Amino acid sequence: MKIFDSILLKVFLYGLPIILILAIFSYSCDFRSINSASTYIKLLYNFAGIMFASWMLLSIYLGVRLIFSGTFREKVLTKLAFIKEQDEREVTLTGKAAKTTMLTTIAILIFLFCLSCFQISVYRLPPEQAIDGKSKVISLDLKFEWLERVPEDASKEYIQKQNILAYTGLPISSSAIILGLIIWQIIAYNYSMRRLMK
């Protein structure tokens, strides 16, 4: 790992608590009152903004380095995932645990993919729009889009319906899913490794 990357990584890690403090401070602070604040406060606020912007740039740079640099990735992520390979047996077990983790992750991803594609809605139509005298409708649909779209305005719907149940994909945000998968990978790997080491 290059010394430059090592320094940047330390800056990123040590900057993390400062960024958290800044985030809490900015959350509790009223932005409109900044304009009327003293020059000192304005300077402080600008400095905090520059720091946050630099930290964001740094995190993007480190993210890209993690993707493209094998040595940097191995140095950083082995520590993050608590991977220890003291001898050849542990290297073999790491491989087995990684395989188990990868397969369970694929299984979870397939399940989540299904949940995100399926759309189910149960609704009641007004009597004048009833189909064959039946006003209760179950609608099943499949949705797959490469890009996230802004949901259309509900008022544009031409059917006047009373929703009983509406499931339109996963209710979890993409950031939460990604974070969940990162945590899952680390936990699943360490759990498999512990079982194999016994």
Added chain:
Amino acid sequence: MAKSTMQLSISNRLHVFRAEHKITQDQLAKEIGVTRATIIAIEGGGYNPSLELAFRLARYFKTDINTIFSAEEEKK
């Protein structure tokens, strides 16, 4: 699953050699450069070492690899 024409059962006499040389698992592990858990796993038959490690063990006990490790065809 990988297909194989013959299944081999590998056994070892590592604990015998260790007892003869009056050396503990921990000492042997340090000499060979592995963890004690690996020595325990090899002796218990839970782990078959690589050729390199098998040769290292044989060299340490100043013997032939076949005297420590033996392979027999598994009966089905």
